[in-house]
Amino acid sequence: ITPTEPKHQFYFECTQTDTTESVTKLGLRLCNYLQYFRKMRELLVDLSKHGQLRSQEARGLDEPLENEQLGPNRDKECYRDGFIPNENGQRLIQEALQKIDVLVSSNFINKIPTNIKSCEDLVDIIKGTLMIIYPSGVTDEGLKEAINQAEDYSNGLYNDDGFINVESGALFFANKALTMRGETMKALNALENSTIKCIPSKSQTYAPRSHQDQNNAEMMRYVYMREQEKKKAELMTEDDVYGRDWADSNNLKKQLQGMGDVRFK
Incomplete structure (x- = not known):
């Protein structure tokens, strides 16, 4: 898959007997998953530096609200509580970040195909990491939503930047939607073990340009x-x-x- 952002490229595998519709949906789901992990990476980095998000009414305020405590590692915008994870928690976060980097970027460089299972496993790893750090539960609304709605993000059900609805989106090959090429991947007349480049799009009729x-x-x-x-x-x-x-x-x-x-x- 070759999105308009070159650094977001990745590989995935299919066969000639797979339908173009199933390949399109798989490619878009993987594209969404990788975008999801980029979003999750930012949230984990912020958590490790400045703690969890404050309540919505407290964000941006210099002083704590009644019954609210603030730690020493607050961010300049005063959005986070300043209580960062302990040393073991920081180690677990760094391990999760390394796994995200491998899936999001290193696999493409090393030509390692991405698959749904590796994405789902990484979601479970991130969930487990947060459960260990916060046994009583995460209060950070951004993290809670991202963790609980991972499946919806992978299907592109949110209108966030970079996510594509799996049902209405398309993969374009040679300026034409993959599903318009034929019923199965055999319609592309590609040899076994061939690599084809597809561009993900939110539209069935328009391939975005770089x-x-x-x-x-x-x-x-x-x-x-x-x-x-x-x-x-x-x-x-x-x-x-x-x-x-x-x-x-x-x-x-x-x-x-x-x-x-x-x-x-």
Whole structure:
């Protein structure tokens, strides 16, 4: 899978007899799981540095609420309680973070396929880690939601950035949705042990572009429109033609560098 963010690429395996629909759903679930672990990684790092999230009404307040205690490791935004896990808890968190890094990035570098079981096992490891650190339960709302709703996140049921609904999303291969290629993966006419690149998309009809591809497309469109304007200008005799934006040979460079004119209404 090759998302528009290159560092989010990963491998997974399928066979020629698998249906394109099942492969699409599997690929999107794995894509969601890896995004979920990136989100979980941030939460665990914040927990290890500044403790658990405070209650919603207390976040951002410098002083504690009634019956609230604050620890010495608070964050600048005053969102967390400042009580970090003990030494053993910190060790367990670091072990969980290392496992996340392996699944999210190292496996792709080493061309190791990702699968659902490895994702589900990692969710269980994170759950176990938090149960050991907080035997009476986690009070951090962000962590609680992420842990309890892992399955929903994997199916893309939340409209969070980076998650794709498994039922309505698609995998694009050669600018066409995988499911439109045929019923099974055999329709791709790929040899056994072949590697194909697919782009995950929230839409069945549109494959998202990388930022670089988008910039290139915008530049080509600008050049095309400028040439069209020049052709029209040849048929005009008014002096103000040469004052138009398209007549400035440096205008394209200025726009691409973010140096265009700034106007206030």
